[in-house]
Amino acid sequence: MKTLRLLAWGFLLSIFVATLLAEFVAPAPYAEQFRESPNALPSWQHPLGTDELGRDALSRLLYGSRVSLLLAPAAALLATLIAALVGGVAGYLGGWWERVAMGATDLSLSLPWLFLLLTVRAMLPLNEPPMTSVVITFALLGLLGWSPSARVVCAGTRTLRNSEFVLQARACGCRGWRLLLRQVLPNLKPVLYAQFWVSIPIFILSEANLGILGLGVAEPLPSWGNLLRGLENYSAVLNNPWRVAPLGLLIIVVSCFQLILPLEDFRS
Amino acid sequence: MWIQRLLRHLLTLLLTALLGGLLGATLMRLAPGFGVDERELDTRLNEQSLQVLRQSRANERNILRFYAQYLRGIIHGDLGVSPSLGRPVAELFSERAPVTLRSVALGLLEGWLLGFALALPGVMWRGWAYDLLTSVVGGIVVCLPSAVLAMLFLYVGGPGSLPIALVVFPRIFRYSRNLLLQTYSLPHVLTAKAKGLHSTRILLWHVLPSAAPPLLALVGVSVSMAFGAAIPIEVICDSPGIGKLAWQAALGRDLPLLVNITIFVTLLTLTANSFSDLIGKAFAKQPT
């Protein structure tokens, strides 16, 4: 297990470095169209082949990783923090507070937030650089994605509130916020971790789905989301199996994340 | 006494759902492209027809007045008429709700069974290889866009509920595994283990009751997750359900349809959640 975790660390680190050094590592600029060779097979010049417009697939993957690997975890962190705050406080205080907070959570689970995203997009100037709109999209995803976890966190807190060690702590004179922050929240860690790791790919994918509505990353900037959208063209994937590369990388990265910070933390 | 409480509960539920409808309508009203009809680009239409087309949605401009009208309609059992599909909403619902309800219910069931079945052995008999394997399987599924999952099933063939199950499953799997692990390390479970109790008995008597409240909270969440997943899946698979209707309502800026769908989904989410809350509380009161 230990060697696996080390391997995972090593892999993540090398990916991270590679994306940061994309300018030097990538075989070509991500937007350059080699129009003479669209849909090319892997070659020395294009190790992962090219896409429909003849853009180098490896370079797009590297630059896309930079966008997604930085922004999706940030959004997931934001969502998890809000969930911890709302769910934790509601579950800890209980009673009327809990009912209102959970009512709000349920509402936010079922509202068509899509329109908020559309509205925000409409308020941005059209000549905004693609990077700004990506950051805003991910920030919104983070701000809106807290509700599923808040419920679970709330339920977890409720159980902890009545558990023996919290009672003990209370008996020892630990009260209020101190009790919440020192005793309850640390014990929610496993729930929060699970939430966090699951959210990362979900946010990456939501960005891809938003692309269908024109709310994702704008051309020519690549992201894992719009690279994954290429997978929907089933027959193209069958003909060019290396198109699966972004998916493979995403899976490996998510698995690595899961290996590095798994359940051991609370066992010790 | 309990009837009174139940009634109060139901009333809050209803009011929240209606509030949800109003908020949903407001979100759509504020979004760009409201009151716009694709037919406006038809070059065959003359100016008068275009004017009529533009005026036809004018009564939806004032969202509060629209909502008041809508509520008045509801009291008379009238859910309104969808302007983009040109048919009464009630009719659309009665056609499409069964499709979605069935696939969502089946998908949830399959997702839970799968998630739980994979999580439990890993927790009861710890082994890193199994842990790794299940994590990777869960990881792969969670990374696949639901649209891609849907496509895959379309090509290979298979029940429409399975993509929904696969969307729900990873979350269930991870939560329940983490929770079970945590519960297994609680003092009273350790004590039971030390006493040499049978593993089934430990699971049923000591672990599940402690893990139940958060797990049940997840039931409610998974309902809304499954509905969220139903939208892209139904759109890709062209199955005539509520998810596809919701998509059409969004693209066509169909206010009456959207309000009804929002209320429907809110009601469903609320019911599922308050149900799991109630049971969860009952569990929590039990001494463990």
Add this chain to the structure above:
Amino acid sequence: MRRIWSPLLLVALLAVSASTTAAQSGRELRFYLPAEPKTFHPLVVADDSSETIRYLTGGVLIRFNRQTQELQPELAASWKVSEAGRKISFKLREGILFSDGMPFSAEDVAFTMRALMDPNLHSPTGDSFRSAEGQVKVNVTDPHSVVILFPAPVAGLERLFDQVAILSSRSPKKEMAVLGPFYVADYKAGSYVLLRQNPNYWKRDSTGQRLPYLDSIRLDIQQNRDMELLHFRRGEIHLINSLDAESFDRLAGEMPSAAHDAGPSLDSEQMWFNQVSSAPLPTYKKAWFRSQNFRRAISEAINREDICRVVFARHARPAVGPVSPANRFWFNQALHVHPFDPQKALRRLGQEGFHLDGKVLRDREGHSVEFSLITNAGNKSRERMATMIQQDLAQIGIRLNVVTLDFPSLIERISRTFDYETCLLGLVNVDLDPSAQMSVWLSSASSHQWNPNQKSPETPWEAELDLLMRAQASTTDNKKRKEYFDKVQQIVWDQVPFIYLIHKNALSAVSPSLANATPGVLRPQTYWNVEKIYFAPEKSGGRR
């Protein structure tokens, strides 16, 4: 009502499941509708799926032959246009029955025309007849003759009747009683439409056999184009009306006899600059967009050949103007595609004071040239075209920001708020006649996309366009009309209000087991002669 229907529906479903085997023996044609038909009423049809149903079920007085591009008599045995295109008189065929057995007469034509010209109807079909204010008079002179008098001349009048499916004035089934080769037998919302052979259809083949040959047509609603192709390859459906280039090439590789490329279609893809004077844009940008040289330069900086090759895998042709070469009569042969020449484009821009500052193009006042292009999200080929244009313009120092929007947001920007700089969209041409494009070219019209609803023409060339379009509409002499419309095309070529990019080819797929299917360019590409299509006996199949 619903309750009565459900046993019927069950029977239909059973029939459908039983017919899975029947389809193999060759009696049921199957293909997909891309979306739910919004109406079955032929007079208010506005969407593609309803149009399909109307074509397959509706009987019309005059049919525009999709292959010969000529008019042919259908329910009307003959007709005559007089009074400079104000009046048309029909002599109808006798002894024809509606699908429900009601006899067809001049009263039905009169009823249909009155319903169509009802000012409260507001349908595309009705509006194409409305050239001026005033009443349309319909006179039934005898049971098989009818005369229609319009308040003003209607250009290309007789061709418009191709879209008018005749309703029964007396049938209790109302618009569901039809005169076409098929009738709607069953419909399940969101799922399928089942058409059956009209037992009373009047046409017969040369041997005297009743048409249509097919027993039924099953139209499943399926918007996923990948699935459509897959099911076609499996033999579950027999027709695909329009394929994208990628799927076409794949199909052509596997089943060469099934893939048909009929050459450039009537539809075009174009981009345009926002020239609305009240638009919320900086003044210097408005000045760019209103400069003829600027628009011409952009047009010359776009490599259309590359777009055809990369985005459409050569199944497209660079566009000259609004009229596709597929429109044999109206296409202006004298015009040629703006040549791709970035150097020439830069010289042209130089005349307007633009200059290259390193790699950035700047205008006279030093503003760097940067603008945005909006297009509808979810359309892959349009997104790819936009990305290619982006790179082409980068070559001459222009920064183009591509923004994809969902359709309602896009329409709001181009028709209400005018908060956009350039837009890339396609124009679907159903009709060959220039009158159909009237509202695009008239400066007062709201479909005059680059600067709609002008009180009076803001530029001399738009004033000339107005004059020419009105002139071509006021005469029935096609030679003169062609002269006027050639001039329109010339002005559009010079002034570039629209940068025409490409005409997509009409790509379709027809199962080799179908005989008599000859896919063409005009809609409906594959089944325009549906009454004559049949399933060839097994042996001869695929050897056409």
